Amino acid sequence: MQKAFHKHPWISPLLMTLPIFILLAVFYFWPMFQMIPLSFQIDGSYSLGNYAKILAEPTYLKSIGLTILIGLGAVVITFVMGYPVAYLMATGKPATRKTLTILIMLSFWTSLMVRTYSWMVVLQKNGILNSALLKLHLTDEALTLLYTPFAILVGTVHILLPYMVLPINSTLQGIDKNLAWAARSMGANRFTAFWKIIFPLSIPGVSAGVLLVFVQSLGFYVTPMLLGGGKTMVAATFIDKQMNTLANWGLGSAFGVLLTLVAVIFLFVYLKVFGTKSLKQGLF
Amino acid sequence: MENMLVLEGLTKTYGDFYAAKNVTLNLKEGEFLTLLGPSGSGKTTTLKMVAGLEIPTSGGIFVHGEDITYLPPDKRGLGMVFQNYALFPHMTIKENIMFPLKIKKDGKRKQEMENLAMEYLRLVQLEHVAERKPSQLSGGQQQRIALARALVYSPPIVLMDEPLGALDKKLRGDMQLEIKRIQKKLHITTIYVTHDQEEALTMSDRIAIMNKGEIAMMGTPDEIYEKPNSVFVADFIGESNLIPVSRAASENGALVLRMKTKKASTFVHRPGGGPVTEFADDTRFVIRPEKMFVDRQLGERKKLTGKMIDVIYLGESVKYIILVDGEVQLKIKQQAIGGTRIFKEGEEVEIGWPDDAGQVLN
Numbered sequence: 001m002q003k004a005f006h007k008h009p010w011i012s013p014l015l016m017t018l019p020i021f022i023l024l025a026v027f028y029f030w031p032m033f034q035m036i037p038l039s040f041q042i043d044g045s046y047s048l049g050n051y052a053k054i055l056a057e058p059t060y061l062k063s064i065g066l067t068i069l070i071g072l073g074a075v076v077i078t079f080v081m082g083y084p085v086a087y088l089m090a091t092g093k094p095a096t097r098k099t100l101t102i103l104i105m106l107s108f109w110t111s112l113m114v115r116t117y118s119w120m121v122v123l124q125k126n127g128i129l130n131s132a133l134l135k136l137h138l139t140d141e142a143l144t145l146l147y148t149p150f151a152i153l154v155g156t157v158h159i160l161l162p163y164m165v166l167p168i169n170s171t172l173q174g175i176d177k178n179l180a181w182a183a184r185s186m187g188a189n190r191f192t193a194f195w196k197i198i199f200p201l202s203i204p205g206v207s208a209g210v211l212l213v214f215v216q217s218l219g220f221y222v223t224p225m226l227l228g229g230g231k232t233m234v235a236a237t238f239i240d241k242q243m244n245t246l247a248n249w250g251l252g253s254a255f256g257v258l259l260t261l262v263a264v265i266f267l268f269v270y271l272k273v274f275g276t277k278s279l280k281q282g283l284f
Numbered sequence: 285m286e287n288m289l290v291l292e293g294l295t296k297t298y299g300d301f302y303a304a305k306n307v308t309l310n311l312k313e314g315e316f317l318t319l320l321g322p323s324g325s326g327k328t329t330t331l332k333m334v335a336g337l338e339i340p341t342s343g344g345i346f347v348h349g350e351d352i353t354y355l356p357p358d359k360r361g362l363g364m365v366f367q368n369y370a371l372f373p374h375m376t377i378k379e380n381i382m383f384p385l386k387i388k389k390d391g392k393r394k395q396e397m398e399n400l401a402m403e404y405l406r407l408v409q410l411e412h413v414a415e416r417k418p419s420q421l422s423g424g425q426q427q428r429i430a431l432a433r434a435l436v437y438s439p440p441i442v443l444m445d446e447p448l449g450a451l452d453k454k455l456r457g458d459m460q461l462e463i464k465r466i467q468k469k470l471h472i473t474t475i476y477v478t479h480d481q482e483e484a485l486t487m488s489d490r491i492a493i494m495n496k497g498e499i500a501m502m503g504t505p506d507e508i509y510e511k512p513n514s515v516f517v518a519d520f521i522g523e524s525n526l527i528p529v530s531r532a533a534s535e536n537g538a539l540v541l542r543m544k545t546k547k548a549s550t551f552v553h554r555p556g557g558g559p560v561t562e563f564a565d566d567t568r569f570v571i572r573p574e575k576m577f578v579d580r581q582l583g584e585r586k587k588l589t590g591k592m593i594d595v596i597y598l599g600e601s602v603k604y605i606i607l608v609d610g611e612v613q614l615k616i617k618q619q620a621i622g623g624t625r626i627f628k629e630g631e632e633v634e635i636g637w638p639d640d641a642g643q644v645l646n
Contacts, residue, residue: 181337182370184357186384186437193358196383200374 032260039253050254060238064258066149067235070224071217074156075164078213079206081157082164086205089165090172108162116226119155120146123227147229155223160216164209171205172198207274215263235259286348288313288473289334289441294343296329296497303329305497307343311441314471316464320484321494322520327477328445330494334475335443336360347440363434363442367449369426371418377429378414381405384437404432407466424455431463435470444476448483460486481521485509493517515645518570525576525614526568529644539644541569545609551587554639564646571642573617578604578633585636590614592627606633 042049054060089100107115122128123145130142145151175198183193221236228237235255242252289311296304304326311317319327332338334345336357345353352360371380381401385392392400405411408428418426427447434442447463448456464487467474478484484491485505493500493508493516501508501517512518515526532542532550542550553569577585578592593613594605597620604616604627616635627633 176368176370178366178368178370179372181335181357182364182366183372183383183387184337185335185360185362185364185443186433187358187361187387188383189356189358192387197372 035253035256038249039257041250041253050250051258053251054254054258060255063233063238064235064255064262066232067218067259068262070149070153070156070220070234071214073153074160074217075210075214077153077157078161078164079209082161082209083168083206086165086168086172089169090175091177104162104165107158108166112159112222115159116155116223119151119158119227123151123154146227147231149228149232151227152220152224152232152234155227156217156220159220159223160213163212163216167208167212168202168205171202171208175201204274204277207270211267211270214266218259218263286313287311288315288348289475290344290346290349291330291334292344292346294330294333294345295341296326296333296338297341302326302497304333304340307494307497307499309492309499309502311473311475313473316467316474316476316487316489318476318478318484318488318491319494320478320481320491320520321500323479325494326497327479327494329497331443331445331475331477334441335362335364361437361439363437363439365427365430365434365442365444365447367446369418369423369430369450371426371430371433373418376415376417377405377410377421378402380418380429381433381436384433388437400436404436405429407435408432408462423451424459427451427459428462431466435466435472441473441475444474446477446479448478448480456480456483463487485521493520495520512570512643512645515566515568515570518643518645523573523615523617525571525573527571527612527614529567529569531563538639541644543609543612545611547609547611549588549609552639553642553644555644562646563644567644567646569642570645571637573603573615574601575641576614576616576635576637577618578606578616578627578635580627580631580633582634582636586634587637588614588635590633590635592629592631592633594629595627604633606635608635 037046039050040046040048054064085100085104089097089104092100120127124130125142125144125146127146129145130139133139134142179197179201180193183197184190188196219236220234221240224232224234225237225240228234233241236259239252239255239259242248242255287310291307291309294304294307295302307326307330309317319330321327329338333340336352336355336359340353343353344351347360347362371377372383375383378398378401381404382397385397385400402411402414405414408431410425410428410432413421413425413429418429421429427450430447444463448459451459460483466472476484476487485508488505490502490504491508492502495516501513503511508517508521512521512524518524519526528544529541530544531539533540537554539553539555540550541553542548588608590606590608591610592604593607596603596605598617600620601617602620604618606614606616608614614635
């Protein structure tokens with residue numbers, strides 16, 4: 001400590017980060033850790049009953065499975081849709097880059113509620129999508145799109161897309177343009193130069209995007225609630241129902257703990273595969 | 285000998301701006317040609333057009349008589365070395381050098397490719413770093429690897445865009461010799477871009493000096509240094525005194541020049557067969573500082589008189605700054621032989637030079 005104060009005469013870096021640690025401890029970790037004892041509680045006594053219930057009940061497991069599946073689906077779709085956008089944003093003409101950045105940021109900054117309700121307008125029985133399909137005779141009767149896992153996936157993808165685009169874009173921008181030219185001069189065509197040079201170097205951005213999209217989608221609440229209705233339950237809406245409607249805090253907490261566990265396992269595997277360096281590179 | 289590379293009237297415009305204007309030049313096999321010029325003179329634009337990284341607005345590029353003007357870079361088969369090395373950071377040094385061989389797919393086996401890569405690593409004396417990543421090498425080492433990578437697939441022509449620009453002065457000197465050694469050994473046809481005149485003079489067979497998108501002068505290093513064809517070239521290469529003059533008289537092949545000063549001193553000049561210039565408003569008498577001499581009394585050899593205003597000791601030489609006619613500052617450089625007369629600042633001195641030294645240029 002003495003040395004640190006010499007190097008930074010006013011305040012040590014550790015001290016500077018203290019306020020945020022206190023804030024997190026009081027308002028985040030403390031309530032979260034309270035969830036753990038709660039999850040073992042049934043009618044005032046402690047047991048593994050809540051966990052046993054979840055593992056024995058297929059509807060509960062399905063709900064966790066659906067959450068993970070929607071998360072993975074969102075990761076794949078945001079990657080496939082987002083990478084080309086990020087690539088154009090990083091390499092296109094100034095006008096293209098500007099337009100794309102504005103579009104992405106506009107979507108990013110628009111309220112989550114507004115975006116979710118817009119999808120309800122699009123997907124409902126007599127909504128825009130259905131009337132278009134009917135007019136084009138692609139379908140004979142209106143499809144049930146709203147209140148399905150499909151609707152949840154669409155909304156989740158839309159809302160999380162910027163979290164995939166932005167880190168990929170930032171890594172791509174950091175790649176020296178001459179690398180692609182060097183590869184071209186050595187006989188690589190456009191595609192090979194991209195596949196062998198640019199893409200491998202953009203992996204840190206992709207992995208950061210994957211992490212951000214997947215982990216956020218696990219906790220998604222408003223979007224699945226509105227687009228999934230009461231019928232299709234993901235983990236967050238299930239927890240809400242247990243706690244707020246059925247006053248079953250024990251079961252809700254156990255579910256929350258399991259969900260957190262999924263996120264932690266994913267993070268652990270992620271760090272094993274990509275390492276912390278890759279995460280830093282992609283996010284900052 | 286047949287021309288390896290021909291650039292014909294190569295022009296690149298951005299709106300009204302000419303980045304390169306009517307650049308025409310030939311390159312013979314094994315020749316080392318340098319494009320030299322200040323920044324924005326069009327040298328890099330010209331090189332990029334040859335490499336295929338820029339499309340010319342008009343003009344043509346021919347390799348062995350074949351038109352490659354509009355071919356994409358990967359179909360040209362040229363080698364390129366970049367200022368910032370452009371090594372692939374996710375590959376080892378050996379993988380970097382093998383990259384062009386793998387792309388080529390000419391049926392070479394992996395072992396053959398590895399042997400070839402190692403051979404070129406030996407050439408640049410860096411065999412021991414084969415398994416390292418580029419970030420673990422110094423700047424000079426990285427540039428040698430970039431050179432090996434550009435040579436390993438035996439391209440007919442190698443293009444180098446300020447390859448030593450990011451290195452410090454001492455290392456730059458070593459690398460100049462290293463590149464020259466390899467270029468000579470493998471007889472590589474090279475276009476080299478630099479803004480460093482010393483580098484251009486040391487390395488080149490021929491130099492094309494570029495200014496405002498055009499080739500201002502093309503010649504061997506000594507032609508360019510000894511017989512510059514314009515005030516721009518004389519000023520850009522080495523140090524020159526540029527004295528505004530007009531013609532006062534001419535008598536039996538000698539010119540009497542009058543300085544454009546209030547005092548209007550005159551001196552005699554014998555053009556040594558160089559370009560005889562029409563006199564214009566901006567005509568200058570151009571002479572190198574090391575061609576001139578200075579003393580308290582020069583007698584017959586005196587051309588001008590002036591006042592010593594500064595004496596600068598440079599190690600192997602001494603530089604004098606002398607004010608002539610109270611307006612024009614001249615630089616004179618002389619070998620610092622032991623016992624060099626020390627002039628006092630403010631002292632009246634006489635200046636001279638051989639009659640045929642210097643040139644009248646526009």
